[in-house]
Amino acid sequence: MVNTPLKGLLARCYAHAVLIGGLVFLLGPVLLIISSSTHTTQTLQQQGLQWFVGDQFVQNYSRILAFEAGFFDQVTPLAMLKNSLIVGFGVALLTTLFSILTAYAIVFFRMPGARWIFWIVFATLLFPLESRFITTFQVAVSLNLVNSYLGIVLPVLAMALGTFFFRQYFLTLPEQLTEAAILDGAGPVKFFLDIVVPLSLGRAGAIFVIAFMIGWNQYLWPLMVSTDDTLYTLVRGIRLIGQESGPGMALVVITILPPFVLLVVFQRWFYRSLHSIDTH
Amino acid sequence: MANVQLRGVRKTYPNGAVAVRGVDMVVEDGEFIVFVGPSGCGKSTLLRMIAGLEKITEGDISIEDRRINDVSPADRDVAMVFQNYALYPHMTVRGNMSYGLKNRGMPKDEINRKVEEAAELLRISDFLDRQPNQLSGGQRQRVAMGRAIVREPKVFLFDEPLSNLDAKLRVQMRIEIKRLQRRLNVTSIYVTHDQTEAMTLADRLAVINDGKIEQIGAPIDLYNNPASLFVASFIGSPQVNLLPVTFDGSRLINGELAIDGFSDLPQSTPLVLGIRPDDLSQASHGQFTMRVDIVEQHGADNLIYGALHGITNAEEDGAEFCFKASHDLLPPLESSLSLGFDASKAMVFDQQSGQRLI
Numbered sequence: 312m313v314n315t316p317l318k319g320l321l322a323r324c325y326a327h328a329v330l331i332g333g334l335v336f337l338l339g340p341v342l343l344i345i346s347s348s349t350h351t352t353q354t355l356q357q358q359g360l361q362w363f364v365g366d367q368f369v370q371n372y373s374r375i376l377a378f379e380a381g382f383f384d385q386v387t388p389l390a391m392l393k394n395s396l397i398v399g400f401g402v403a404l405l406t407t408l409f410s411i412l413t414a415y416a417i418v419f420f421r422m423p424g425a426r427w428i429f430w431i432v433f434a435t436l437l438f439p440l441e442s443r444f445i446t447t448f449q450v451a452v453s454l455n456l457v458n459s460y461l462g463i464v465l466p467v468l469a470m471a472l473g474t475f476f477f478r479q480y481f482l483t484l485p486e487q488l489t490e491a492a493i494l495d496g497a498g499p500v501k502f503f504l505d506i507v508v509p510l511s512l513g514r515a516g517a518i519f520v521i522a523f524m525i526g527w528n529q530y531l532w533p534l535m536v537s538t539d540d541t542l543y544t545l546v547r548g549i550r551l552i553g554q555e556s557g558p559g560m561a562l563v564v565i566t567i568l569p570p571f572v573l574l575v576v577f578q579r580w581f582y583r584s585l586h587s588i589d590t591h
Numbered sequence: 592m593a594n595v596q597l598r599g600v601r602k603t604y605p606n607g608a609v610a611v612r613g614v615d616m617v618v619e620d621g622e623f624i625v626f627v628g629p630s631g632c633g634k635s636t637l638l639r640m641i642a643g644l645e646k647i648t649e650g651d652i653s654i655e656d657r658r659i660n661d662v663s664p665a666d667r668d669v670a671m672v673f674q675n676y677a678l679y680p681h682m683t684v685r686g687n688m689s690y691g692l693k694n695r696g697m698p699k700d701e702i703n704r705k706v707e708e709a710a711e712l713l714r715i716s717d718f719l720d721r722q723p724n725q726l727s728g729g730q731r732q733r734v735a736m737g738r739a740i741v742r743e744p745k746v747f748l749f750d751e752p753l754s755n756l757d758a759k760l761r762v763q764m765r766i767e768i769k770r771l772q773r774r775l776n777v778t779s780i781y782v783t784h785d786q787t788e789a790m791t792l793a794d795r796l797a798v799i800n801d802g803k804i805e806q807i808g809a810p811i812d813l814y815n816n817p818a819s820l821f822v823a824s825f826i827g828s829p830q831v832n833l834l835p836v837t838f839d840g841s842r843l844i845n846g847e848l849a850i851d852g853f854s855d856l857p858q859s860t861p862l863v864l865g866i867r868p869d870d871l872s873q874a875s876h877g878q879f880t881m882r883v884d885i886v887e888q889h890g891a892d893n894l895i896y897g898a899l900h901g902i903t904n905a906e907e908d909g910a911e912f913c914f915k916a917s918h919d920l921l922p923p924l925e926s927s928l929s930l931g932f933d934a935s936k937a938m939v940f941d942q943q944s945g946q947r948l949i
Contacts, residue, residue, distance in 0.1 A: 485675055485677060487673040487674075487675055487677035488677050488679070490642075490644050490664075490671070490673070490677065491671070491673060491677040491678075491679075491738075492679075492690075493643075493644070493664050493665060494642065494643075494644075494664050494665060494669070494670065494671050494691070495665070495690050495691035495694055495738075496665035496691055496694035496695055497665075497690075497694055501694065505679075505690070506679055506681075509681045510680065510681055
C-alpha cells in the first residue's frame, strides 16, 4: 500500500498514453487532409499528401467555392451542401422517428408475435442496402421516386439498430411507470409524448447523429437513384472535382465540417445515452 | 368516500394459472383494509384488479355501487402507490404530482393549490422543484403518496409501498400512512406480506392464501382467534409454536409428552397444538420441559428457543419452541426450563384441513 500514489500515477500515465495514441491515430488522417488542402494540385500529385500547412489555402478554398459543373452549372458546393443537409437530416429525423415508434409498439403493446416482429426487423441488419440495390431500385422506379430526395432518403432509413437501441432501453423501464401513467389518465399517445419521448431524448440524440452520418455518407445509392444534376450531394461531388487536387481536398474538408459540428452539439447527449446513466 | 364491493371475483390467466379463486368482501367507507399473505397468494392481483390493471375473469367489483369491471383505470377514481414508487424520472416533484390532474383538464391554479396543499401535508414542500433522483427513498415514497392524494380519489390502493425502505424508515412511514389515512378518511386497500405492517395498519385484516380469503377481521381478533392453522402461523411475531399431537380421549399425546385439560377432540385424526410464545410461562411443574438452545435478547424481553423433551414427530422447523420471557430471565444454554400454559389459550387444529377445533 506504500506505493499507491506512485501506482496511481503510473496507471494515469498509461491511460493517457493509450488515449493520446488513439487520438493521434484518429486525428492523423483528418489533419493530413486539412493540411493537404492548402497545397497546390501539382505538389499533391508529385509528392503525395502533405503533413505541413502550405500557402494555397485562399486559392484552393476560393476556387472550390466558385466551382460550377454540370450541363447548366447547377452543381455548386452550396447546392451540394444543401442536398447533403436535406438527405442527412431527412435520414436522421425519419430514422429516429421510425425507430422509436417501432420500439414503442413492440415493447409497450401486447400484440401477438411482437417478439417475432422484432427479430424480423432485426434480421434486416443482415441485408444492407448494397445487397438489395437492384430490387430496391425497381421499387424506387415503380413508386416514381427516381430523381427525388425521397428516393435517396427512404431506402436508407430503415435502421434495425435504432429499433434495437430503443427497445433495449424501453425494456429497462419499470412496468409500474406505465401503470402509474394509466392511472394518471395518460393514453398511449400521451404516455409516448409525455413519458417515453422525454426519457429517450438522450438516446434519440445518439441515433439521430448516427443516422445523420449514414445519410450524409451515402454515395452509391444517390449515384444510382439520381441522374439529375440538381441532386448532387457533397460526397458525390468530391469525385467530380478529383481527390488528388488541392481544391478537391478543400471540398473534403468542407464535407467533414457539418457532421463534425453536429457531433459537437450532440456530444453530451451522445455520451450520456451510451453510459445509460439517465435512467433513474 | 366510497365503499368497495367484491363479489365472486376470480382471476385466471390465459395460461390457465388461477391467481384468485372467488373473493367476496365489502370494504366499508373510510376503512383501512390490509391484504396480507405470502408471496404468490394473489393479494397483489386482487389489488390490481380493483385498480383496473388486471382484467377480472369472473365476478364483479363495484365502487360506491357502480360496477367498474369495464371502466378504464383512469376513470375508476382510484389512486395507487407502487412499491418502486414509479415516479416519472424526468419530471420534478411538482410535475409528478400534477400530471394526473393536468390530464384531467384541471385549471392550472387549482392544480398548484392542490399540489401545494398535499406537499404541505406530506412535508415535501421544499422539494417541489427537485427531480426524483435527487430525493431519498422516504421522500420519493412521500411524493408517490402525494401523487395519489392530489387526485382526491375515492379509494387509495397501496401495493407494498414500504418494501423498498430500510427498517427504521419503514416504521416511520407506517405511522405516517396511518395518520394520513385517519386524517383524509379515504377508503384504503393496502397489500403487504409483512404481518407487522398488516397488524399495525389495518382496521380490518384479510389474510389471503392460495387465492382465497382465509379469514377477515380486526387484527387483534385474528391474532387471538385464528380460524385456521394458516392464519395462526401467519399472524404473530414471533410465530406461534406448533406441535403435532394426537388425542387419546383426555390428553394430547406426542411421544412421552401428555398434556391434560382438553376434551371433545377427534381421536382418529392427527392434530396440531398451537401456543403463542407469549402464552407460555415458567412453571415449577409445567406441561413442557425445554432444553435451551438460543436466547435472543430484544431489550424489553428475551426470546428463548429450544427443543422440547420427549417429543418424537415434530417437523424439522417446528422442532424448536419459542418462549417469550421478560428480559431478566436469562437461562444458561443447554439448561432445562419447565414451561406451562393456560389450556384455555391453547389452540388445536386439524392437521389435514387446517381447521381450528378449539
